[in-house]
Amino acid sequence: MxxxxxxxxxxxxxxxxxxxxxxxxxxxxxxxxxxxxxxxxxxxxxxxxxxxxxLKELLQFEVKENRWFVSAGIPMAMLALAGELIQSEDFQFTHLLPGSLGAGIYMNAKYYQGQIGDVISRVYYLDMAEPNLEVQCIPVEECQYGYKRSLFQDKPWIIVGADISVEGYPLLSQPEIESILERYMLMKDNKSNLMQFYTFFSGEMKRLTQPNTPTFIQEIEEYRAKNKHFVHHSCGSYFKNNYDIGKSIGALVDHLQMKGTGSGGAMISPHHGNMLINVNDATSEDIIHLQMVISEAIFKEYGFIPEPEVQIIK
Ligand SMILES: Cc1cc2nc3c(=O)[nH]c(=O)nc-3n(C[C@H](O)[C@H](O)[C@H](O)COP(=O)(O)OP(=O)(O)OC[C@H]3O[C@@H](n4cnc5c(N)ncnc54)[C@H](O)[C@@H]3O)c2cc1C
Structure with missing residues (x-):
């Protein structure tokens, strides 16, 4: 869009x-x-x-002793596949989680109990305030992770990759992860297409795990299918949840009976109140209009303006 x-x-x-x-x-x-x-x-x-x-073409996955170096453009969902290859459950939450690792580090992307800030050990970045543009690194303990928060949101830094600690696990086979990466690269210009993303990662996971697909992976598949995450284009959850209220934004929108409300080619998903979907060549203006409509309704009923998670790029 x-x-x-x-x-x-x-x-x-x-x-x-x-x-x-x-x-x-x-x-x-x-x-x-x-x-x-x-x-x-x-x-x-x-x-x-x-x-x-x-940075979606910055694709490097290097297996080192006790750690992986993963570059910013690698899709987070690749970690779930790599995890299955070493029989680790630590990365299962990234299965079908759209987006690149660099953004996941920036946003502290999460699903259920898992979040990116918990699986990385060190982040490599370029500091745009430094004229020499040399790669620097910061340990995860200093990244100030919180709910959808990180230090990176306050800095003029570009994340180029991260180390992921896999101490105690068997060594991941470099050729095996590279062959998955090569198949991923065949998606070429479709790497941002949600349906293609789903087909690729769901298919690769099935290939690796069937007939013994872990329960949590099956639950993720069911949740994303039930909420029709990959049927229409969207930005995922549009607003951050406000935990002081005790209910998710999706539940508030549902309570206000706003699901299915349209604006131009955009619509509040009939399946998930915090998802604004592109059903018919929506413009960004259509989406922003829906953002305003929801914000106004929530303010009127609950007295606060929800904070968008989605970043608007001018
Ligand atoms: C259907 C759907 C379901 C989703 N479900 C979830 C979910 O369950 N949990 C969740 O947390 N998110 C979810 N999301 C949101 C999305 O997956 C995450 O926010 C993800 O981190 C975005 O990755 P991206 O590469 O697309 O980032 P982009 O949209 O390209 O960028 C997001 C932000 O990150 C910044 N950024 C990106 N890369 C870098 C970098 N290398 N260095 C510095 N800044 C950078 C950008 O400037 C921008 O502000 C969902 C999205 C969709 C469409």
Whole structure:
């Protein structure tokens, strides 16, 4: 969704990314960083003086002793597959969790009890305030993780990868994870397509685990299917939950009987009150209008304005 950008790039290495950022600086071009784009809303009228940089082609998965180095563009769902290969349950929560690891680190993506901040040990990043643009690193203890919060949201940093500790587990086979990655790369320009994402990761998981698919993996499949997460394009949960209220935003929208409300080509999902779906060539304006409608209704009934989780990129 959104308009066509004048400048778009998806570097494949950190070297290419650094070169691109230097180019932007020299040319006085603004830039914005994103991953697969599953949690952002692009403006219908993109900034013509801006480079839109997706890191979804930054794809590196290196098996080291007791740890994996995983680059920012690797889909989080790849961790669940890697976990199955070493018979670890620690990464199952990432099964069918859309988005890149870099964004997951930035947003502290979570599902049920699992969150990205709990499985990484060190994050590698570029500090845009430093002119030399050298890769730096920070241990997870200093990343200030909380519910959908991290230090990265307050810093001009670009996450390029992370270490994941797998101490005590068997060594992951590098050729095996690489062959999955090669199949993933065949998706080419469809890496941001939710339906293709589902088909790929659900299929790979079945291939690895059937007929003994772990219960939690089956539950994730059922939950995402029941809520029709991969039928229409969406940004997932639009608002962050407000835990002071004691009910999820989805439940509040449901209580207000707003599910199914439309605006242009967009609609509040009939299956999940916190999901705004693109049913018919929606514009970003359509989605933002629904955001306003929900915010107003929640404010009127519950006295607070819900905070969007989705980032609007101008
Ligand atoms: C159907 C559906 C279901 C979802 N379910 C869940 C869920 O269960 N739990 C959950 O937590 N989320 C969920 N999401 C949201 C989404 O999966 C996560 O927010 C994910 O982290 C977004 O990844 P992305 O690569 O698409 O990020 P993008 O949308 O591309 O970017 C999101 C933000 O991260 C920043 N960012 C991205 N990459 C980097 C980087 N390398 N360095 C610095 N900043 C960066 C961007 O600037 C932007 O602000 C769902 C989304 C969809 C569409």
């Amino acid at each position: 959104g308009g066509n950008a004048e400048y778009f790039a998806s570097p494949q290495t950190v070297g290419e990314l650094v070169e691109l950022l230097r180019y932007c600086n020299q040319q006085h071009l603004e830039y914005t960083i994103f991953g697969i784009g599953s949690n952002v809303l692009f403006s219908d009228y993109p900034n013509a003086n801006k480079m839109y940089i997706s």
